[in-house]
Amino acid sequence: MNRPLVTVRPATAADAHTLAALAIQVWLDTYATDGVNDLLGRYVLSTFTPAAFTAWAEAPGVALRVAQVDGHLVGYALLQFGAVQPLAPGRDTELRTLYVQSPFARSGVGSMLLREARNAAHARTGSDGLWLTVNVKNLRACAFYEKHGLAVTGLTQFVLGDERHDNHVMATPRS
Numbered sequence: 293m294n295r296p297l298v299t300v301r302p303a304t305a306a307d308a309h310t311l312a313a314l315a316i317q318v319w320l321d322t323y324a325t326d327g328v329n330d331l332l333g334r335y336v337l338s339t340f341t342p343a344a345f346t347a348w349a350e351a352p353g354v355a356l357r358v359a360q361v362d363g364h365l366v367g368y369a370l371l372q373f374g375a376v377q378p379l380a381p382g383r384d385t386e387l388r389t390l391y392v393q394s395p396f397a398r399s400g401v402g403s404m405l406l407r408e409a410r411n412a413a414h415a416r417t418g419s420d421g422l423w424l425t426v427n428v429k430n431l432r433a434c435a436f437y438e439k440h441g442l443a444v445t446g447l448t449q450f451v452l453g454d455e456r457h458d459n460h461v462m463a464t465p466r467s
């Protein structure tokens with residue numbers, strides 16, 4: 293199969309509604325594997341809002357990159373600079389989100405976004421090192437990050453309502 297022509301560019305505020313819809317779709321597709329309930333519905337609708345994406349597109353301490361195919365957004369990466377993580381000392385950029393829409397998974401889009409995110413981190417901070425958290429049950433994402441040289445450096449938890457979900461902290465090697 294021919295690979296789609298993918299371009300990666302910085303997001304603008306004009307992408308905010310598209311990104312909000314894309315983020316909700318990917319999040320539910322990844323984590324709402326038992327269906328959607330009130331907690332999950334409230335979480336995605338309050339987290340992935342157009343206002344949040346507008347702010348991220350314009351915030352100085354953040355980099356937001358989008359992957360585009362034929363005029364449609366198919367993925368995005370969100371970086372937070374100056375995000376100190378005791379479990380990944382010396383790598384002070386957090387990859388807060390890396391999402392690819394499922395029809396475009398496994399076609400190199402995530403790798404492109406990760407590369408562009410690391411380039412953005414290097415341009416901003418002088419280091420392309422970064423850390424992230426990923427649900428321990430998200431084996432696809434763990435395999436993806438391991439393939440890209442990140443390693444588990446610790447364990448943390450994502451709290452949603454009364455639920456606590458174990459997350460790996462993963463990071464690029466210390467330079």
Ligand SMILES: CC(C)(COP(=O)(O)OP(=O)(O)OC[C@H]1O[C@@H](n2cnc3c(N)ncnc32)[C@H](O)[C@@H]1OP(=O)(O)O)[C@@H](O)C(=O)NCCC(=O)NCCS
Binds near residue numbers: 390392425427435437
């Ligand atoms: C994880 C994710 C970002 C990977 O993006 P992607 O565009 O599918 O990844 P790529 O096509 O660039 O894959 C690169 C490599 O990662 C590994 N990989 C990707 N998907 C994989 C899978 N399902 N199983 C095992 N390895 C996988 C492979 O080594 C792959 O190389 P290959 O296809 O040549 O074997 C994407 O699947 C995604 O957005 N998932 C849903 C949201 C999510 O979980 N985000 C991360 C949360 S922290």
